[in-house]
Amino acid sequence: MLEMNIFDTSKPFNIVFMTFLFRLFTFSIFVLLLTTNSYSQDSWDKIKKEHKGSITVYYIQNKPFIYSLANGSMGGIEYEMFSEMIKEKRKELKAVIDIKWEAVDTWDQLYNTISNENDGVFGMSGITLTDSRKDQIDFLPPYMPDIEIIISSEEVNIFQKKENFNTAMQSLQAVTIKNSTFERNLVKLKNEKLHALEYSYVNNVEDLINEIANSNEHWGYTNLSNYAYALSKGLHLQRQLFYQTENQGLAVILPLKSTWKTPLSEFYNSPTFKPYINDLIRKYLGDKITDLIWDISSDSNSSLIDTLRNQQREIGLLTVESEIRLLRLTQKELEISQQNTIRNILVVSLSVTLLFLVMLFHFNNLVKRSNQKLGHQNQEIEEQAKSLKNAYKDLETLSQIGKNLTAKLSVNDIIKIAYQEINELVGTPIFGIGLYDEKDNQLKFPYVFEGDELLKNKAYDMNEKMRLAVMCFDQKKEIFIQKFSTDHRNYVKEVLKPIAGNNAESIIYIPLIEKNKKPIGVFTIQSFEANAFDSYKLNLVRNIAIFIRIALQNASTFHVKEEKQLKLMEANIHIMEQKELIEEKNHELQTANAEKNHLLGIVAHDLRNPLASSITLLSMLNANEDKFDEDEKMCIEGSLKAMHRMNNMIEEILDARASANKEEQATQQAAKDIISASEIVQSVINDFETYAERKNIKLGLDIQSDGLVEVNEQHCLQVIENLVSNAIKFSPKGTSVVTSIEKTPDFIQIRIIDQGPGISDIDQKKLFKKYQKLTPKPTGGEKSTGLGLSIVKKYIEEMGGEVECQSEVGEGSTFSVFLPYL
Incomplete structure (x- = not known):
């Protein structure tokens, strides 16, 4: 992506020489500052x-x-990959390796450093591997393909x-990063194809993408990965x-000549690297x-395969772009609706203008005979102009109504906002939005x-086919009645009593229909006066119905997503509680088994002494x-054999216990890992970020100092x-x-500080x-088994x-964990 170009041979020598001296002076100042403020760094051998x-890792935000x-933490493909490499080397060397992350602003700063x-x-910053750079810097093996496109x-x-x-x-302005491969591509285009091309510079890729997305006069090169990421975040970009x-x-x-290249390159050459980076x-x-990136970057020397790869690349890119842009379909529908309204206004404007021209033509011929008629015509023109002004004002109001409605995610809020806006726009004494309930068929x-x-929770049975609302929903057609008392015969055979209130005279019903042609409800405005609504107001209401339908679909989607997320969170909490309970039960069983073995050992050990005495006594008698006579001899020999059998059984029991203890000790020693305290804490904070956000609780991390600990990682x-x-x-x-980490003379101290009761x-x-079960209660209705802190104490003492x-x-609580470090 980035490449240095020191000299431009197209300029006169004196300008090139002065530019070189200026860059040399700037570089010297930069090196001086760098040497006085540099971070400590060590070689692999040391x-x-x-x-x-x-x-030290220097990076540009990308x-x-x-x-x-x-929150102070970091993310990204390169950040996670490099952290994993250093983690493996820590284990390999059993060493403490601190990583200092230092941000810089420009590519020149990073390159010179x-x-x-x-x-x-x-x-790091998504840097392109090029042969021209290998004279001054070195590269680790490439970890992913690099495809550059014009956006x-x-x-x-x-x-x-x-x-x-x-x-x-x-005719447009190109944007690029100085000394980058993006600039190299533009220079090549300028020299070969676009001789009149002009371009300006920005500091980094994020500035480049934002500059292009927010202007219709800019374009430039960027990496395919940056483009796909920006497109997924909703930036208004497209690929040429x-x-x-x-x-x-x-x-x-x-x-x-960095000593780190060879040991770190082993990470790339391992068989697990490709699945990991993928x-x-x-x-x-x-x-x-x-x-798509992996497929179109496969090696090939065939021109036919290169052509197929280009076609594959284009098809793949178009497919991905199409799927992302489908998300904006709703916005496009709104824009089309606004354009139709503007087109109608322009038609009216052109009609009025033509009428005005005709009137001027006749005015020249009839000025002496028609002064009174001319005054009347001028009055009509003023009324038309006023009508146009009002129409434009209504268009602006319509756009604002759409924004207000689609910003709401509650059905009740959508209905209330819709009534307020429509009542101000067209004036409607009666307003309602009916939603179809498939379960109750209402x-x-x-x-x-x-x-x-305000009438609440009213419903029409879908079997009442003479209801205008049911008729509108079933037929998926608008109903527009100017005078219901006389015109109702054209729609219904009989007039049913309304569910509340009185029958209206002017009635508009509009079905709310999804993209798949499935109706979800109806929208109505009514008035007790006849001829209260005209075709212009009907057109306004049609547009508002589109906003209402989109807002209701958004609210439904949000509600479903929120319910799923809540269920997942509850299931996760339940699983954690069950996990704690299972671990506690397992610990109890292990304790009981240990006590049984201990008691068995005591009994066996205590039996050895009296048994040994008995064997000695019988041996003396024998x-x-x-x-002794024969019968007495037989009794003594039989007793002695029985005592020896019992002694052998006791020896087997003691030998079995000793073997079990050795196996248990070996297992416990093998279960320990070497890991940094910050990695453990960072992993936990990342896992609980969503849980904290749902309770509007902010998670913080304060790493004052870090160190390696030898512990059971899972515990x-x-x-x-x-x-x-x-x-x-x-x-x-x-x-x-807030979770803090600090190294003390004897321990790594991890503190969890809350603002609870x-x-x-x-x-x-x-x-x-x-x-x-303690006095404080969970603030979100969560459950507590009363086992968590006992398990914490047990595991900490074992480590x-x-x-x-x-x-x-x-005043809140502070829990402190002290772990010995290496």
Whole structure:
């Protein structure tokens, strides 16, 4: 994506030389500042020898590759990939490797920083691997293909012929990043095709994409991944069909002769790398874009296969773009409706203008004979102009009504807003929206406004076919009646009594129909006066019906999604509670089994001494066999054999217990992992982000210092999950939960601080015991088994750590976990 061009040979030598001196001076100042404020970084050999050290990663904000979030954490394809590489190297060396992430503003800053450092630094921002850069910087192996395309605003036409594209694009302003492969592509176009091309610079890819999306006069090159990501976020962009390029790939950069290249390259060459990076790209770009990138980047030397690949690329891109743009279909419908209204107004305007011209023509011939008639005509013109002004004002009001309605996600709010807006626009004493309930086979009106009276929860049975509302819904047709008392015979055979209020004279019913032609309800305005509505007001109401239908569909979709999300959250909480209960039961069974084995060992051990004495005594008696007769000898020998059998059984029991203890100790030792405290905490905070947002609770992370701990990773995760879950569970809405990490002389200290109700001294005494239900209650109706904190204490003590609580009633709580570090 980015490539340095030091000299431009098309300029005179003196200008080139002065430019070179200026760049050299700027670079010297930058290097001086960098050396006085640089972060510490260590070589691979040093960290391998000392088992500790730090490295620095310089990056430019570039979604979806690497970016920082508002809560202080980071994300992106390159961020997760590089963090995983360093995590593996920590385990391989059993070393503490700190990563410092430092943002820079421009590509020149990033390039100069990496090219002038010695070792232990890296650069990231979705950087293109090119041969021209290898003289000053080095690359790790490419991790994904690099396809560069031309994009423009949706206001710019998509050209089907290169000739038209070349002509049009030279009249627009191109935007690019200085010294990038984007600029290289533009320079090539300017030299070969677009000789009149002009372009300007921005600092980074995000500025480039925003500049193009927000202007109908700009265009430029960008990476296919950046384009797909921006398109999925709703930016108004489109892809032009010509001059696409494919580079060697995207890669992480590092200084020449860096000792890190060889060990980190092993990560790329492992058999697990391809599935890993494939899943990671899918996470940020989606399945279809990811499949498309891999498919169209396959190696081939055949011109026929290259042609097929180009066709495959174009078909794939068009398919993905079409699916994303389908999401905007609703907005397009609104725009078409507004355009139709404007077209009608223009027709009226042209008619009035033609009429005015005709009147002027006749005025020249009849001016002396028709002064009175001329005054009347002038009055008509003024009335028409006033009508046009009112129509334009109504059009603006109609647009605002659409925005107000589609912004609501509650059916009741939609009905109330619709009534207020329509009543102000056309004046309607009676208003209602009926929604079809398939279960009850009824048209249900949550609210019916009749003058100053509000009627709630009224319904029409769908079997009452003489109801105008039922007729409108069944036939999917409008009903427009100017005087119901005389015209009702054209619609119904008999007049039924209304469900509430009185019969109206002027009536408009409009069906609300989805895109699949399925009706979802009806919309009506009525008046007790005859001829209260004309065709102009009918047209306004038709447009408002479109807004109402879209708003109701949005509300229905949001309601379904919200219910599913709530069910998933409840199921997750239930699973966590069941998990805690199962683990507690398992621990009880293990404890009972250990106590049984211990008791069995005590009994066996205590039997050995009296049994040994008995064997000794019988052996002495058996040695003096001359003193006993045959029967007595047989009794002594039989008893001695029985004692030996019993002694052998006891020895087998003790030997079995000893073997079991050794196996258990070996299992416990093998279950420990080496991992940084920040990785554990960050993983838990990411998992609970959605849960906290639903309760309007802000999760914070404060990493004052970090370190490696040797713990059972699963148990440590469960400890932090229990503490963070409790903090969210017992905190009121609108508060915050902050997790901090700090290295003390003896421990890594992890603190979870909430703004909940606090814990009394009495409750603190039984805090870490089993099955304890404390005074504070969950603020969101969640359940609590009373086992979580007892499990926390058990696991922390097994890992050689400590846990404590500091709290006052009404002041929140702070739970501190102390773990020994390497």
